[in-house]
Amino acid sequence: MVDVDGGQVGDLFAFTADDPGEYASASHTRPSTGRLFPRPGQNVLTNLRRPILELVEDNSPGYHDTLYAACDAARYRSLGVDAPHRSCAQNLGESIAALGLPGVVVPQPLNVFMDVRVDSDGEMSSRPASSGAGDHLIFRALLDCYVILSSCPMDIVPISSGGITALAIDVDDQLSTGTAPLRGSAPGGELQPSSRMTA
């Protein structure tokens, strides 16, 4: 997963191919990793606490929030936005529909490149993403799964820097099947590519 221009937050979702009711869950991952930000070598768990993705490589500053829910229409309304505003929940819903999967709850995503920190008193603060152009994360699929990455369109709270920009996904099957890698990207705030990854 590539932050093409840098400074862009993304909401990462993954659903098992066999059962969309089992999905990557940041809140189930935290007790396993014991960290707010997963590190290379650690696994993302599903809501059934099975490893679904392994974080293999991270050349970004390493901040990938696990605390914030995906932005949705109610979030924007609470921030004073009266007009319709695209959200990660909407991006997820449209991607799920395009895949022909049944509707699902919005899981607690892994918010890639999103910098939310907690001080010693428990105060949370979000900072503009510090990832640079071309920073990337490499995940290995540990279960057959659908992976959906929403380039977060949040432009009210400054969690992305330099405007809303694209994220890209390269799917590299060479490790398991020897086929050529695929690449997809989409402008920020629009429907993002979805990829089925084979473990």
Ligand SMILES: [Zn+2]
């Ligand atoms: Zn969002």
